Amino acid sequence: MASRQLRIGELARRTGISADALRAWERRYGVLRPARSEAGYRLYSEEDEARVQAMAREVGRGVPAAEAARLVLAGGADSGERGDFAGAADELRRALDDFDDARSQSALDALLAAFSFETVARKVILPYLRALGERWERGEASVAQEHFASFVLRGRLLALARGWDRGAGPRAVLACAPGERHELGLILFGLELRAHGWRITFLGADTPIETLAAAVEALTPEIVVVAALAPDHMSDIEPALGELAADEKLYLAGTDAIEPLAGRTGAELLRGDPIEAAAAVAAAARGAGS
Amino acid sequence: MASRQLRIGELARRTGISADALRAWERRYGVLRPARSEAGYRLYSEEDEARVQAMAREVGRGVPAAEAARLVLAGGADSGERGDFAGAADELRRALDDFDDARSQSALDALLAAFSFETVARKVILPYLRALGERWERGEASVAQEHFASFVLRGRLLALARGWDRGAGPRAVLACAPGERHELGLILFGLELRAHGWRITFLGADTPIETLAAAVEALTPEIVVVAALAPDHMSDIEPALGELAADEKLYLAGTDAIEPLAGRTGAELLRGDPIEAAAAVAAAARGAGS
Amino acid sequence: MASRQLRIGELARRTGISADALRAWERRYGVLRPARSEAGYRLYSEEDEARVQAMAREVGRGVPAAEAARLVLAGGADSGERGDFAGAADELRRALDDFDDARSQSALDALLAAFSFETVARKVILPYLRALGERWERGEASVAQEHFASFVLRGRLLALARGWDRGAGPRAVLACAPGERHELGLILFGLELRAHGWRITFLGADTPIETLAAAVEALTPEIVVVAALAPDHMSDIEPALGELAADEKLYLAGTDAIEPLAGRTGAELLRGDPIEAAAAVAAAARGAGS
DNA sequence: ATAGGTTTTGTCAAGCTTTTGTACAT
DNA sequence: ATGTACAAAAGCTTGACAAAACCTAT
Numbered sequence: 050m051a052s053r054q055l056r057i058g059e060l061a062r063r064t065g066i067s068a069d070a071l072r073a074w075e076r077r078y079g080v081l082r083p084a085r086s087e088a089g090y091r092l093y094s095e096e097d098e099a100r101v102q103a104m105a106r107e108v109g110r111g112v113p114a115a116e117a118a119r120l121v122l123a124g125g126a127d128s129g130e131r132g133d134f135a136g137a138a139d140e141l142r143r144a145l146d147d148f149d150d151a152r153s154q155s156a157l158d159a160l161l162a163a164f165s166f167e168t169v170a171r172k173v174i175l176p177y178l179r180a181l182g183e184r185w186e187r188g189e190a191s192v193a194q195e196h197f198a199s200f201v202l203r204g205r206l207l208a209l210a211r212g213w214d215r216g217a218g219p220r221a222v223l224a225c226a227p228g229e230r231h232e233l234g235l236i237l238f239g240l241e242l243r244a245h246g247w248r249i250t251f252l253g254a255d256t257p258i259e260t261l262a263a264a265v266e267a268l269t270p271e272i273v274v275v276a277a278l279a280p281d282h283m284s285d286i287e288p289a290l291g292e293l294a295a296d297e298k299l300y301l302a303g304t305d306a307i308e309p310l311a312g313r314t315g316a317e318l319l320r321g322d323p324i325e326a327a328a329a330v331a332a333a334a335r336g337a338g339s
Numbered sequence: 340m341a342s343r344q345l346r347i348g349e350l351a352r353r354t355g356i357s358a359d360a361l362r363a364w365e366r367r368y369g370v371l372r373p374a375r376s377e378a379g380y381r382l383y384s385e386e387d388e389a390r391v392q393a394m395a396r397e398v399g400r401g402v403p404a405a406e407a408a409r410l411v412l413a414g415g416a417d418s419g420e421r422g423d424f425a426g427a428a429d430e431l432r433r434a435l436d437d438f439d440d441a442r443s444q445s446a447l448d449a450l451l452a453a454f455s456f457e458t459v460a461r462k463v464i465l466p467y468l469r470a471l472g473e474r475w476e477r478g479e480a481s482v483a484q485e486h487f488a489s490f491v492l493r494g495r496l497l498a499l500a501r502g503w504d505r506g507a508g509p510r511a512v513l514a515c516a517p518g519e520r521h522e523l524g525l526i527l528f529g530l531e532l533r534a535h536g537w538r539i540t541f542l543g544a545d546t547p548i549e550t551l552a553a554a555v556e557a558l559t560p561e562i563v564v565v566a567a568l569a570p571d572h573m574s575d576i577e578p579a580l581g582e583l584a585a586d587e588k589l590y591l592a593g594t595d596a597i598e599p600l601a602g603r604t605g606a607e608l609l610r611g612d613p614i615e616a617a618a619a620v621a622a623a624a625r626g627a628g629s
Numbered sequence: 630m631a632s633r634q635l636r637i638g639e640l641a642r643r644t645g646i647s648a649d650a651l652r653a654w655e656r657r658y659g660v661l662r663p664a665r666s667e668a669g670y671r672l673y674s675e676e677d678e679a680r681v682q683a684m685a686r687e688v689g690r691g692v693p694a695a696e697a698a699r700l701v702l703a704g705g706a707d708s709g710e711r712g713d714f715a716g717a718a719d720e721l722r723r724a725l726d727d728f729d730d731a732r733s734q735s736a737l738d739a740l741l742a743a744f745s746f747e748t749v750a751r752k753v754i755l756p757y758l759r760a761l762g763e764r765w766e767r768g769e770a771s772v773a774q775e776h777f778a779s780f781v782l783r784g785r786l787l788a789l790a791r792g793w794d795r796g797a798g799p800r801a802v803l804a805c806a807p808g809e810r811h812e813l814g815l816i817l818f819g820l821e822l823r824a825h826g827w828r829i830t831f832l833g834a835d836t837p838i839e840t841l842a843a844a845v846e847a848l849t850p851e852i853v854v855v856a857a858l859a860p861d862h863m864s865d866i867e868p869a870l871g872e873l874a875a876d877e878k879l880y881l882a883g884t885d886a887i888e889p890l891a892g893r894t895g896a897e898l899l900r901g902d903p904i905e906a907a908a909a910v911a912a913a914a915r916g917a918g919s
Numbered sequence: 920a921t922a923g924g925t926t927t928t929g930t931c932a933a934g935c936t937t938t939t940g941t942a943c944a945t
Numbered sequence: 946a947t948g949t950a951c952a953a954a955a956g957c958t959t960g961a962c963a964a965a966a967c968c969t970a971t
Contacts, residue, residue, distance in 0.1 A: 057946095069941055072946085077939080089946060111349035114939065116382065120343070148830050148848055150794040158458040162424040193843030196804070200833040204787030208452050211784060214730040215396075218355055224776070230810070230835070246353035246388075250728050253780040255810065263773030264728055334352075348955060358956085359930055367928080378937050380956055401639035403966095404928065406672065410633065448738065455792055502745055506826030507915060508798055536796020536826055625797050636927095638966055648967085649920080668926050670967060 054084065054092040064101045071101065078118030080104060109328050110245070134164065138173045145177075145198040153201050166209065167244070170237050171324050174202060178233060199233060206236045210251070213239065218246040219271035219334060222264055224256035226277035227286060234323045235276045238302065241327035247271075258289040265297060271334065272298040274319070280307045290314040302326060344374065344382035354391045361391065368408035370394060424454065428463045435467070435488045443491050456499065456534065460527050461614050464492060468523060489523055496526045503529065503539040509561035509624060514542035514551045516567035517576060524613045525566045528592065531617035537561075548579040555587060561624065562588040564609070570597045580604040592616060634664065634672040644681045651681065658698035660684060714744065718753045725757075725778040733781050746789065746824070750817050751904050754782060758813060779813055786816045790831070793819065798826040799851035799914060802844055804836035806857035807866060814903045815856045818882065821907035827851075838869040845877060851914065852878040854899070860887045870894040882906060 061068040075081045075091075080100060083091035093101075100121055107117035137159045144152035160169045181195050214220070223239050225232050232254040239249040250268055252260060265273055273293060277283060287310065293299050294315040301311045302319040311318040319326040351358040365371045365381075370390060373381040383391075390411055397407035427449045434442035450459045471488060474480035504510075513529050515522050522544040529539040540558055542551060555563055563583060567573060577600065583589050584605040591601045592609040601608040609616040641648040655661045655671075660680060663671040673681075680701055687697035717739045724732035740749045761775050794800070803819050805812050812834040819829045830848055832840060845853055853873060857863060867890065873879050874895040881891045882899040891898040899906040 067940075070939085073940065076948090091946090107343065110343065111345055111353070112343050113346050113376075113380075113382075115376070116344045148794075148844060150830070151792045154455045154792050155457070158454050161453070162458065162462065165423070193840045193847070196832040196836050196840055197830070197844070200787075200831055204784075204791060207780075207784030208788045208791075211452050211788075212731045212734050214728075218353060246392075250730065250777070251780055252776040256776050260773045260776050264777065267773075268728055346956075357929075360928080362957085363929065376937090376956095378956085379958095380937075397633065400633070401635055401643070402633050403636050403639075403666075403670075403672075405666070406634040452788060457792075498742060502747075502824065505824050506798070507911065508796060508826040534792060534795055536798045536828065538826070621797070636966075637968095652968095666926090668967085669969090670926075 054094065055098065057083075057091050057093070060093045060098060060101065063098065064105055066101060066105055074101075074104065074114070074118065078115060078122075080118045080121055106328070109332050134160075134172070137163070141173065142177060145201060146194050148194070148197050150201060154205070157205055166240065167324060170241070171322070174233075174237065175322055175324070178202075203233060203236070206233070206240065209240060210236060210243070210249070213243045213249045213251075215248065218248050220248045220250065220268060221272050221274060221330075222250045222252065222261070222268060222270045223274045224252035224261045224264075224276070225254045226275050226283060227255060227257055228282050229277055229279075230254045231278060232276070235274070235302065238274070238276075238323035238327050241324050242331060245327065245331035247331070258286045262289070262293065265293065270297070272300060272330065274300045274302055274330075275316075276302045277307050277310070278303045280310050283307070283310060287314060290316060300330065343385055345384075345388065347373075347381050347383070350383045350388060350391065353388060354395055356391060356395055364391075364394065364404070364408065368405060368412075370408045370411055424450075424462075427453070431463060432467055435491065436484065438484075438487050440491060444495070447495055451499075456530060457614055460531065461612065464523075464527065465612055465614070468492075489521075493523060493526065496523070496530060499530060500526065500533070500539070500541070503533045503541075506536070506538050508536040508538050510538045510540065510558060511562050511564060511620075512540045512542065512551070512554055512558060512560045513564045514546035514554075514566070515544045516565050516573065517545060517547055518572055519567055519569075520544045521568060522566070525564070525592065528564065528566075528613035528617050531614050532621060535617065535621035537621070548576045552579070552583065555583065560587070562590060562620065564590045564592055564620075565606075566592045567597055567600070568593045570600050573597075573600055577604060580606060590620065633675055635674075635678065637663075637671050637673070640673045640678060640681065643678060644685055646681060646685055654681075654684065654694065654698065658695060658702075660698045660701055714740075714752070717743070721753065722757065725781060726774050728774065728777050730781060734785070737781075737785055746820065747904060750821070751902070754813075754817065755902055755904070758782075783813060783816070786813070786820065789820055790816060790823070790829070793823045793829045793831075796826070796828055798828050800828045800830065800848060801852050801854060801910075802830045802832065802841070802848060802850040803854045804832040804841045804844075804856070805834045806855050806863060807835060807837055808862050809857055809859075810834045811858060812856070815854070815882065818854070818856075818903035818907050821904050822911060825907065825911035827911070838866045842869070842873065845873065850877070852880060852910065854880045854882055854910075855896075856882045857887055857890070858883045860890050863887075863890060867894060870896060880910065 055063070057068045057071055060066075061071060064071075066074075071081070075083070081093065081097050083093045083097060086092055104114075104117050104121050107120055108114055112120070137156055141153060141156035141160065144156055160173060164172075177198070181198070185195070221239070221242055223235050225235060236251070239251055243249050250264065250270065252264060261273070261275070275290070290299065290301075290310075291314045299314070299316040300319050301307055301314075301316045302323070308318055310316075319329070321329070345353070347358045347361055350356075351361060354361075356364075361371070365373070371383065371387050373383045373387060376382055394404075394407050394411045397410055398404055402410070427446055431443060431446035431450065434446055447459075450463060467488070471480055471485055475482075475485060511529070511532055513525050515525060526541070529541055533539050540554065540560065542554060551563070551565070565580070580589065580591075580600075581604040589604070589606040590609050591597055591604075591606045592613070598608055600606075609619070611619070635643070637648045637651055640646075641651060644651075646654075651661070655663070661673065661677050663673045663677060666672055684694075684697050684701045687700055688694055692700070717736055721733060721736035721740065724736055737749075740753060744752075757778070761778070765775070801819070801822055803815050805815060816831070819831055823829050830844065830850065832844060841853070841855070855870070870879065870881075870890075871894040879894070879896040880899050881887055881894075881896045882903070888898055890896075899909070901909070
């Protein structure tokens with residue numbers, strides 16, 4: 050129990066919500082009920098932090114603050130997941146490690162049937178991919194399961210993506226930079242952006258820059274997103290990216306390593322995991338749109 | 340419940356329909372009936388959002404707004420898809436209950452694209468059939484409803500069954516007993532057995548015992564499965580079943596009521612739903628085969 | 630029922646027949662009997678649209694309008710589409726070239742609903758891929774649509790592949806050689822082999838040879854298939870392939886260029902398109918097994 | 920094909936209220 | 946830290962408008 054007690058400034062830093070706003074939320078909607086230090090400082094528990102995160106997520110999605118507060122207080126926001134989440138997630142990991150397609154699919158079925166896509170993506174798929182990546186970086190690479198796992202996940206995500214260019218929302222064109230072959234993160238990004246009402250056109254791994262240019266010309270999307278985990282070999286396309294950024298709203302998604310590249314080309318950098326990034330893009334477009 | 344509530348501006352941004360137009364649609368056609376906040380702000384649910392998307396799609400196709408509204412209100416427009424299981428399953432149920440073939444097919448498309456056949460069968464189709472049967476017994480459902488649903492599902496399942504007799508796996512011959520006309524369960528059983536690698540020969544509803552015998556002789560299958568929900572009028576074929584069971588591995592599928600029949604003829608009884616039963620048969624054969 | 634209702638202007642735009650002409654055809658020949666809105670606007674159904682299309686086709690052929698009308702009313706004019714193969718295949722190609730995911734999926738739906746997977750693979754997908762490959766070889770490369778098309782097709786094929794390792798048939802492990810990134814052909818091969826009753830484990834594009842070795846050790850498959858279109862950069866893995874071929878039945882799939890490689894390593898070469906190759910492998914195994 | 924009248928439908932304006940993050944004074 | 950104040954942004958309603966699309970009849 051006696052869990053960590055954060056003060057308002059720290060909580061603000063962690064959640065990205067200004068201290069002023071946190072006080073306002075407390076006063077106006079009663080979302081938080083922080084303990085007080087002797088001197089009267091607010092002391093927030095981890096639960097409070099989770100609540101703020103939930104609230105921030107809803108607000109980010111466009112739900113008005115008052116409504117978001119109602120949701121969070123009612124426990125209606127997807128904070129309190131029921132069911133055997135950890136169990137299903139474990140089963141998935143084990144099945145993938147055993148090269149067992151059928152069992153993997155069943156585990157994914159169970160997860161997706163019981164939880165929102167966003168939750169499955171954030172709590173299962175992304176952590177799994179992250180763990181794979183770390184093993185790879187530590188040279189425990191060529192983990193035999195990696196190929197198999199990414200094949201299975203990709204197939205599944207692509208099935209969810211079917212027809213994701215339908216509708217009337219703004220359009221985004223997504224592509225991996227030339228040489229870049231990790232498209233799973235970009236698919237997750239696309240799925241989440243789709244959930245925000247966007248239409249997605251996906252060009253996939255290792256897309257030549259001319260292909261991207263042609264697609265952009267044909268489709269006149271609202272934004273263009275290029276995934277480029279590492280800046281290696283990227284110098285060739287830097288001029289082309291610059292041109293693209295001049296005409297279109299261009300985002301670069303990847304590690305911090307590409308920050309300078311983004312700066313030089315006039316593109317914007319996407320930070321955080323794909324789910325967060327998608328929410329950020331949607332929010333930015335919302336802001337700009339008005 | 341406690342679903343997300345959007346305000347008009349956010350909805351406008353998501354759907355690309357101006358807030359003015361949204362208000363006009365509400366006033367003029369009554370497409371939307373948003374809840375109101377205390378202060379009178381419109382609060383739209385996710386369902387409303389889907390409705391607006393559908394409406395926008397129709398209008399984009401050239402359907403006049405007034406007509407599009409009629410369509411959407413009648414539930415006739417293809418309600419854009421989300422990747423969520425419960426939603427798609429609900430949509431299927433509703434479409435079947437409304438005698439709406441096109442919508443049923445779309446819902447099935449969405450489900451089968453995103454989830455494995457096994458999951459769709461166990462979590463959606465079988466429960467639906469079961470519920471329909473119960474409603475029928477309580478007099479709440481009409482024969483017409485049952486016919487329509489089984490017609491739609493049968494067509495779809497048989498489409499999935501195409502080519503299920505190809506390959507090199509063990510062969511199963513499936514038939515409904517004479518007089519028995521419910522073949523959906525048996526088709527589900529066949530599909531699941533197919534997923535386990537078997538080859539299926541399906542003789543369908545109301546198969547005369549001689550037909551079955553002839554097929555068995557011609558094909559020399561590994562197993563024979565006869566569906567016989569009730570033991571009525573089965574006395575005629577009991578001797579023939581006994582002969583069959585003497586030469587072949589014979590399963591009887593149906594309710595508990597047929598257990599004595601199975602005992603007398605030397606056939607084995609299949610328990611549980613069709614999906615479980617198929618898994619059991621596949622496992623038994625694996626055990627025996629090795 | 631409650632089908633889409635178009636107004637005269639939209640119908641004119643779609644059919645290329647002026648609104649005036651449409652009214653004239655109605656008045657003079659009674660070809661159309663549009664419903665009316667409250668205000669008296671004509672509302673055309675989809676059936677009406679088809680009728681107008683038929684009429685326009687006849688008139689375009691030089692048939693006088695009055696005659697054309699008689700024909701159409703008698704249902705005699707060829708009513709546009711039957712479930713025709715070439716049409717659906719064309720529609721698919723066009724949709725892919727337009728970067729239109731939703732339309733592509735519909736076209737694939739139509740094809741797969743009406744024809745067997747094998748037919749669609751051989752008559753549509755493989756020719757399309759071949760054409761892409763040729764354009765690429767002729768230096769018309771970076772055909773902009775290539776990435777998009779292979780993304781869409783891959784997603785669809787992966788959905789068909791879901792759970793393809795279930796059952797009791799012989800097992801095949803499939804992988805693309807290191808550096809090889811074209812996996813579509815290998816997926817087609819796997820699907821066809823699955824149709825022959827095999828269980829498939831798929832490791833995907835650009836698989837390190839150690840990964841392959843690990844998977845083979847874990848699974849002890851009947852056969853191993855490595856796709857390697859070109860022999861470049863293959864010298865590194867030649868020894869490893871040789872070792873693999875010593876212990877396992879190893880196939881190499883690719884162009885004729887890899888024949889010498891196959892010879893040196895002791896692997897067998899797969900000839901012909903993926904569908905043929907799968908049939909050949911299945912037949913060989915049947916022969917050897919008996 | 921034109922003319923003259925009607926309907927549809929998205930948009931705008933005016934005047935007023937609510938929401939909500941931030942700023943300021945205590 | 947608190948409480949009040951503020952201002953920008955976003956809503957609401959009513960009413961009106963105008964371009965585009967339709968209608969019939971000549």
